[in-house]
Every structure is written in structure tokens, then in C-alpha cells.
Amino acid sequence: MSGVLLVSDHTSVTRKVRLATGDDVVVVDPGRMPAMPAQLLGLVPEPDDVRIVVLDVGGDDDEGVSGQVDDGLALAGRFAETHPHVGVVLVHSQPDSIGLAVLRAGARDVVPQDASVEDWRWALRRALDAVQTVAPTHQVEATGRVVTVASPKGGVGKTTLATNLAIGLAAQSPTGTVLVDLDVQFGDVAAALDLEPDYTLGDVVASPASRDSLGLKSLLARHPSGLQVLCGVRSPADADAISADQLSTVIGHLKSEFRYVVIDTAPGLHEQTLAALDHTTDLVLITSLDVPGIRGLRKEMEMLDELDLPPTTRSIIVNFADKDGGLSVADVEASIGRKVDVVLPRSKKFTLSTNQGSPLLESQPRDRISKEMGRLVMRFAPLSVNDSGWSGRHRGNRA
Ligand SMILES: Nc1ncnc2c1ncn2[C@@H]1O[C@H](COP(=O)(O)OP(=O)(O)OP(=O)(O)O)[C@@H](O)[C@H]1O
Ligand SMILES: [Mg+2]
Incomplete structure (x- = not known):
């Protein structure tokens, strides 16, 4: 048995x-x-x-x-x-x-x-x-997937994508998904999900309760979808007190507790983002469809190749896609030397959803853009989308 x-x-x-x-x-x-x-x-x-x-x-x-x-x-x-x-x-x-x-x-x-x-x-x-530490005969490894969303440039849609991705994964595993706002200074995950957290990253790294799994869970904010969220600090000044080592410890705890840990980051490769990359199993890189964005993405990919990081899957997302700028997805692919995985159009729906604090995947699951984001969710949780659109929880998992 x-x-x-x-x-x-x-x-x-x-x-x-x-x-x-x-x-x-x-x-x-x-x-x-x-x-x-x-x-x-x-x-x-x-x-x-x-x-x-x-x-x-x-x-x-x-x-x-x-x-x-x-x-x-x-x-x-x-x-x-x-x-x-x-x-x-x-x-x-x-x-x-x-x-x-x-x-x-x-x-x-x-x-x-x-x-x-x-x-x-x-x-x-x-x-x-x-x-198993008490009964060493049972060797069962249980650490979750850590999906980190990053980009070299600011304002390209990291937070938008990270929140939608987390909502999508939470539909599959409502108690097994946590979203971490690692844009330590200027994070806005709480606003994007309309949350008012009792505790933030600053409290968590400082609290002895965070060393214990149940204690750590008690410090997370809870979204109505079941998604648990570790929100960024209240004021940018509070960020100074948080070290990369502390972040690494917290992520280490979370990945042993949650099936999916989604991490939103600040633009660039700061030490906080590098702390996340040390735990990352799946990296999602985003660029906007313009020359500076694409150049930045290529440089970031080259830099990541040179760093001594654990292996990850990579997904490339082109956001703000439209025809007006004269660039195509094929141009991006030629520049970075690999295929783009998901293309998201420029759309006012995103602006509205950010302002309302309600991710598109949740508020408009059948929208074409939600289906496209659902394809990204599927890379990590393959049972989540059906033909009619974003399906929320997979039928096999329903109560
Ligand atoms: N495809 C899109 N079309 C139109 N607006 C978008 C699109 N994607 C994101 N936005 C909007 O752009 C703004 C910036 O997006 P977001 O905050 O997700 O970017 P970010 O990369 O997290 O920025 P930062 O680097 O400052 O953290 C938001 O208001 C968001 O609603
Ligand atoms: Mg952001």
C-alpha cells in the first residue's frame, strides 16, 4: 500500500x-x-x-x-x-x-x-x-515548479503576464499556487490583483514564522481564486532591508510548499532576480515589439547563457504586438535565433484589467487574448485549456 x-x-x-x-x-x-x-x-x-x-x-x-x-x-x-x-x-x-x-x-x-x-x-x-527525514526508506522529492517572469526593459508586461499566469495555474491547483512580487522596490502585484495584504515581503523575511511552512503560509495574502500571494514592500525604502540571501531562503521554502511558485521581477538582472533564477525551473522572458526591446532581450539571453545558473525551460513572449511599428514576430525570431512561443497583441483590455485589479484570464476567460495566455499556462500545467477557451479547472480535477 x-x-x-x-x-x-x-x-x-x-x-x-x-x-x-x-x-x-x-x-x-x-x-x-x-x-x-x-x-x-x-x-x-x-x-x-x-x-x-x-x-x-x-x-x-x-x-x-x-x-x-x-x-x-x-x-x-x-x-x-x-x-x-x-x-x-x-x-x-x-x-x-x-x-x-x-x-x-x-x-x-x-x-x-x-x-x-x-x-x-x-x-x-x-x-x-x-x-522521510524520520523514515529514510521513503525517498520522495517534492519541490514545485518555479516560473520566473523577467525582461530587460520596464513596462513590457511582466506583472500583467505573471498575474495572469498565476491565476491560470491556480485554476488547476488552487491551494498549490503562490505568486511572489520580487519587484522589491516598485512591485505592483497587489494592485494588479486588487489585494490589500496584511503582510508583505519585508514582514516575511523579518518574521521567524516564515521559517516554518505553516507559519509562512499564514503570512501570505489570499486571492478569491485560491491563489496565495506574497506582495511587495509598502514603500520603496523598505526594500533596502531585504537581501538576496533572504529572498533565496523564502523562495526555497515556498517551492517546498507549493506546486507552482510564480515570480514577478523588476526589469533587468538585479541581485533579487538572480536569487530567483537560482531556484527557477521555467523562465518566461518578455519583450515588446520594438528595436530597443528586442536588442535588450538578445543581450539578456546571452548574459543568462554565460551565468552559472541551474537549467530551465525558456518561453519567449512578444507583447504589445501591432503592425504599426514596422516590425514582425519573424524579425524578433531572426534577432534572437529561436522561435517566439506566445504573441500578445496591444490591447486596451489589458489597461482596463490592470486598472480594475482583475486579470483578463479571470474576468474574460473566453477572450482570444486569454486563450493565448492559456497556451502559456499549458506549458506548465498541461491540462488547463479546452477548445472553447480558458476552462479554469480541468474537468478531471473537479470536486
Ligand atoms: N498587450 C498589451 N496591450 C496594452 N497594454 C498592455 C499590454 N500588456 C501590458 N499592458 C499595460 O502596460 C502597463 C505595464 O504593464 P506591466 O505593469 O505588466 O509591465 P511590467 O513589465 O511589469 O512593468 P515594470 O517593469 O514597471 O514592472 C500596464 O498598464 C498594463 O495594463
Ligand atoms: Mg511589473
């Missing part, structure tokens, strides 16, 4: 954990939450194989086994004391409301009741990864 034991009386949770584990899970519904780990493990045929215990403690209105938050937390605490090689994951309708208690109980994670199959896959892999 996969080593997953699920305690739940919710058919939807059970079905999704079954799908996430390829039906390799033991599900028990003991009527009420057992008090001791041995009582729970006594219900399964091979207790020594159990690596992850998922306790569905339900929501406030629940009855039965899924209505026992306190009992579930107490059991998680006892597992942490007596069975540290077993990771406990809780399920609750409002994870934020019990996040701190979960942390104190020593559980590994808390997953929302309506999490998708994809979210479950990721949460279970991550929990297994966490217990």
Missing part, C-alpha cells in the same frame, strides 16, 4: 484521496475519532506501513467523525509524540481557522475539504517528503 490511512466520512474527500493515490489508500470510518494512535492503527491490516494519516475533522456544522476538530488535533499531537515517523494531515472546511492549532499539534498540513485531486496529490507527496 501507499502508506496512506484516511479517516473520513465524507464521500467527496474519500473519492479524491482515492484518485490522488491511485486507490492505494486505506479508508476507515470509526464512528468517532480514536483517542490514541494505537487504536487507529489497530483498524488497518498493516499498521507498520502507515506513513501518512489523514484526519478529516470536517467543519463547524459537521457531525460524526468529521466533526471532531479538538479530538483530531489531540490525536495529531499524540502521533507527533509517539509516532514521529507518521505524518498527520488534517482536512477542514476552513483551514485558515485552525492553521495555528494544527501547527501547535505538530501536524504536517491542513487541506481544505474542497481541495482538488491535484492538490491532494501534492499535499500527500509533500507530507511524505517531510516524514
Whole structure:
């Protein structure tokens, strides 16, 4: 067996954990939450194989086994004391409301009741990864894709693309996607998503809570789509206090917690952007359709080739495409010596969506431009677009 034991009386949770584990899970519904780990493990045929215990403690209105938050937390605490090689994951309708208690109980994670199959896959892999240090026989690597959006020039659409990309990935993995505003001084991700964050990058690098996964999650802003966001500093002066090492540590934590980490950057190759590139698995480079932009892109690509960075996929985006400037996409391709992956037209729709704080992929999913951006999302999450346009969550992942 996969080593997953699920305690739940919710058919939807059970079905999704079954799908996430390829039906390799033991599900028990003991009527009420057992008090001791041995009582729970006594219900399964091979207790020594159990690596992850998922306790569905339900929501406030629940009855039965899924209505026992306190009992579930107490059991998680006892597992942490007596069975540290077993990771406990809780399920609750409002994870934020019990996040701190979960942390104190020593559980590994808390997953929302309506999490998708994809979210479950990721949460279970991550929990297994966490217990493997205690039980070294289970070698499971779980780090997310880090997608960094960069450009040599300012104002070419990095923030626009990063926010749309993050919204697209969050449609596939709502609890597994985080967007980081690494334009440390002048970042405007919060405005682009109409968020008013309680904490920003400055708070996160300074807070001891950020060294712990659940603590770090508690400092992120939450977009209605489920996307979590680490917003830039409140004032440009605050940026001075943030070092590249600190950023690297935060990104390292995030990629072990999230399936997709999308990073928006400032123009050029500052040390903050280089800190991101050290973790990047997928690099998205943008240029506008003009001579300075294209020259800058070519130089940046040459520079990146010379730096000793981990290998990444590269996607090239031409933004603000129109015929009036006398340049074509073919000119860009000739200049940089490779194909352009996505072309986005100059359109007032972008200006409007920026001003309204609502990415186009979210507000107009069926628009031609959204479909084009959806093609970029597909490079990282291949199940996200159907023929009629941007589809939001893939059918296979629906609850
Ligand atoms: N294809 C487009 N057509 C028209 N307007 C666009 C397009 N793409 C982006 N914009 C607009 O251009 C402005 C700058 O875009 P954005 O902030 O995304 O660029 P940026 O590269 O992040 O800039 P900076 O380097 O300052 O961070 C925004 O108002 C945005 O709405
Ligand atoms: Mg920007």
C-alpha cells in the first residue's frame, strides 16, 4: 500500500484521496475519532506501513467523525509524540481557522475539504517528503515548479503576464499556487490583483514564522481564486532591508510548499532576480515589439547563457504586438535565433484589467487574448485549456 490511512466520512474527500493515490489508500470510518494512535492503527491490516494519516475533522456544522476538530488535533499531537515517523494531515472546511492549532499539534498540513485531486496529490507527496527525514526508506522529492517572469526593459508586461499566469495555474491547483512580487522596490502585484495584504515581503523575511511552512503560509495574502500571494514592500525604502540571501531562503521554502511558485521581477538582472533564477525551473522572458526591446532581450539571453545558473525551460513572449511599428514576430525570431512561443497583441483590455485589479484570464476567460495566455499556462500545467477557451479547472480535477 501507499502508506496512506484516511479517516473520513465524507464521500467527496474519500473519492479524491482515492484518485490522488491511485486507490492505494486505506479508508476507515470509526464512528468517532480514536483517542490514541494505537487504536487507529489497530483498524488497518498493516499498521507498520502507515506513513501518512489523514484526519478529516470536517467543519463547524459537521457531525460524526468529521466533526471532531479538538479530538483530531489531540490525536495529531499524540502521533507527533509517539509516532514521529507518521505524518498527520488534517482536512477542514476552513483551514485558515485552525492553521495555528494544527501547527501547535505538530501536524504536517491542513487541506481544505474542497481541495482538488491535484492538490491532494501534492499535499500527500509533500507530507511524505517531510516524514522521510524520520523514515529514510521513503525517498520522495517534492519541490514545485518555479516560473520566473523577467525582461530587460520596464513596462513590457511582466506583472500583467505573471498575474495572469498565476491565476491560470491556480485554476488547476488552487491551494498549490503562490505568486511572489520580487519587484522589491516598485512591485505592483497587489494592485494588479486588487489585494490589500496584511503582510508583505519585508514582514516575511523579518518574521521567524516564515521559517516554518505553516507559519509562512499564514503570512501570505489570499486571492478569491485560491491563489496565495506574497506582495511587495509598502514603500520603496523598505526594500533596502531585504537581501538576496533572504529572498533565496523564502523562495526555497515556498517551492517546498507549493506546486507552482510564480515570480514577478523588476526589469533587468538585479541581485533579487538572480536569487530567483537560482531556484527557477521555467523562465518566461518578455519583450515588446520594438528595436530597443528586442536588442535588450538578445543581450539578456546571452548574459543568462554565460551565468552559472541551474537549467530551465525558456518561453519567449512578444507583447504589445501591432503592425504599426514596422516590425514582425519573424524579425524578433531572426534577432534572437529561436522561435517566439506566445504573441500578445496591444490591447486596451489589458489597461482596463490592470486598472480594475482583475486579470483578463479571470474576468474574460473566453477572450482570444486569454486563450493565448492559456497556451502559456499549458506549458506548465498541461491540462488547463479546452477548445472553447480558458476552462479554469480541468474537468478531471473537479470536486
Ligand atoms: N498587450 C498589451 N496591450 C496594452 N497594454 C498592455 C499590454 N500588456 C501590458 N499592458 C499595460 O502596460 C502597463 C505595464 O504593464 P506591466 O505593469 O505588466 O509591465 P511590467 O513589465 O511589469 O512593468 P515594470 O517593469 O514597471 O514592472 C500596464 O498598464 C498594463 O495594463
Ligand atoms: Mg511589473
